[in-house]
Amino acid sequence: MAETFDYIIVGAGSAGCVLADRLTRSGTHRVLLLEAGGTDLRFYVQMPLGYGKTFYDKSVNWMYRAEPDPGLNGQSDFYPRGRLLGGSSSINAMVYIRGHRQDYEDWRAAGNVGWGWNEVLSAYKAMENYAGGDPAYRGRGGPLTITDLGGQAHPLCKPFLEATGKAGLKFTPDFNGAEQEGVGLYQYTIKNGIRNSAARAFLRPAMKRRNLRVETHAQATRILFEGNRAVGVAYVQRGMKLDAKGRGIILAGGAINSPQLLQLSGIGPGALLHSLGIPVVRDNPNVGARMQDHHGVNYTWRMTAPTLNDELRPWWGKLKAGVQYILTRKGPLSLSINQGGGFFRTHPGMTRPNMQLYMQAFSTLIPRAGERPILNPDPFSGLSLGLSNCRPTSTGEVMISSADPLAHPRISFRAYSTVSDVEEMLAAVKFLRKIAAQEPLRGLMAEELRPGPAVTDDNALIDDFRQRSGTVYHHACTCRMGPDAGGSVVDTRLRVHGVEGLRVCDASVFPNLIAGNTNAPAMMVGWRGAEIMLEDARA
Known part of the structure; x- marks a missing residue:
């Protein structure tokens, strides 16, 4: 009989690496982490300024391109996203910014209980190790080292x-x-002159644990359902079609890949899915919509x-x-x-x-x-x-244009x-x-x-x-969190509305975009999300 994992995480990016670390720390839960890309152990990934070389490197980068944008005089913007362990934290500019405290108070005021400034501050302090700053706001001794110039x-x-x-x-x-x-x-996710990505800070230590299995070059193609419950993930690995079974499925592919996988699996705008021959599991027009970006x-x-x-x-x-x-x-x-x-x-x-x-x-x-x-x-x-x-009001969307899970989704923005x-x-x-x-x-x-x-x-x-001008690569909000199933994709416990056993935990769940670079908030969502999942597992 095939092994059934307690959690299957799809995506080893900023949030996924944190989830893998936090969910396996106690040794109680068996976790499978699926990553479409390969290893982060490459010279130009580990060297901080090497991100200039990874910007157009398809071996580590999804290299998405948006539709022509009238707001950018009809130009088609380039959307690099990490396709390797660490995700975009392995190819970004490493600037560490949490966002303004009122951004999170806005989240809470919109009905997202547990996501106000006090709760996210506790998560930030717990996950970081920063030698400077006021200890009332900054963490010491956490797994993520932050450094100054x-x-x-x-x-x-x-x-x-x-x-x-x-x-x-x-x-x-x-x-x-x-x-x-x-x-x-600015402050950076750099440690001893080497990029301190989510993979290096969180995943590499977790990979030493026997209860974590990491599969690279494993691209998820569909969420598997039994009735209304998600029970596994179908994926392709080196040309082979495989399935994995899990009691809890967590999408952590980011603001482009998470809505794409939901739509491919039948969760999204019903008319679109019907037109592509995809059976509708849950008609939710919010999946992939309301994308925000700087x-x-x-x-x-x-x-x-x-x-x-x-x-x-x-x-x-x-x-x-x-x-x-x-x-x-x-x-x-x-x-x-x-x-x-x-x-x-x-x-x-x-x-x-x-x-x-x-x-x-x-x-x-x-x-x-x-x-x-x-x-x-x-x-x-x-x-x-x-x-x-910092807080633009223009929005875009991520929508599949084919039932082929290996085809890039259509990214449209109205800058x-x-x-x-x-x-x-x-x-x-x-x-x-x-x-x-x-x-x-x-x-x-x-x-x-x-x-x-x-x-x-x-x-x-x-x-x-x-x-x-163009994107500064801070895509978010395509699976936004909210208490109302009619206006969001996940609830405040990160559970996908209308189905069971399925959560999303990455920058796509931001209710609104924060002021600043989004890598730190994405890792925070992974940390806070793991706390929520472990609380629910004990309940």
Whole structure:
């Protein structure tokens, strides 16, 4: 007789790795973790700045592409997602941001009991190990080590922070502490100069336990049902069609793969499923709908001071950085490209920040075809100031277009489709120029390259950010959580409405998008979700 697991987790990404660790820790539960991709033990995955190489690498990346978007002047945006152990935490920029406390209070106010600021703060503190910050807000001794730039911050960070102060922004030493608003230096999921992905922090220790089985190159194709209860998962592994049986099935594939698998299994918009010949288990139009995402744009200047371009563009600079990294695990390859930044309001009447700011001491106006140009910057000293909206009102969707489980789903977004999204981005790009006009940063700038000094009136600025902006890879909310089955996909215990034995636990369950990078909140959902599942198992 085939083995029946207590839990089957589909997806070894940010949330799935945390689930695998937490659900096997006691030794009581047998867990199977299915991952469509392969190992994370690759040089360019473990080296922090190596994410420039993984951006277009189909061996570790789903490489999704969205439908042409009218809000982006008809362009088709690129959606990289991790397809390996650690998921997108193995190919992201490693910035660690929890989000604003009021974001989670909004979750609670919408009826999501157990997901308010106090509950998620407890989860964050329990899972992290951060040496700095106020212990009232930061955790010590958890499995996820978070680090600062320390003495490795680029010299341009100092004039950037001075300029933002003169532009009216306060200095904030810890965006994950008492107050998110302000500017400062980012924190990272990096440990001893190596990417500290969810796989490294949570899954690798758990893989030593006998009650966890991890299957790689195992792409789930369908959830198996007996009546109204999910009882297993069908998957393909190296050309073989296999089944696994479980008492509890947990989807942790992220905001694209989780709704895709639900729809392939008969849970989603009934008319769509009927049209594709998929038997409907539960008609729920919310599956794959209401996707939220952050969109951003960079402004770029030619500098008179050296930037990372000068270090990483010439062959000898690459060699020097490579030797430094291999010998010491330090230098530019041991860091993220996003060093300075913060959160600000585009209007003083707002109660919390609505824009995120990034300072990158490099520029990439002349990219190499087929490769994200982080490791091949421009042949001159360049600096970029970037923005992304924190709480956009534009939405999109993820819908299958075929019953073939190996076909990519159709991703449609309507960026800048609301007046408020356009107005706040317009105000934000104007504020970028205000920052650039402040000393000492202004004195280090030779010329604005993008969009250029000729782009000044509102219509031209709007057309520019529609043309040049795109996703910052924070997709969420496609299986949103809520108490009302008519307006959500899962309840507050992460159980899929209308069926039994099936949960979703990843960024797709966010009721609304949080302000900031989404890797930390996705791991928190895994941690908090495991707590809920273990509570229910004891009940």
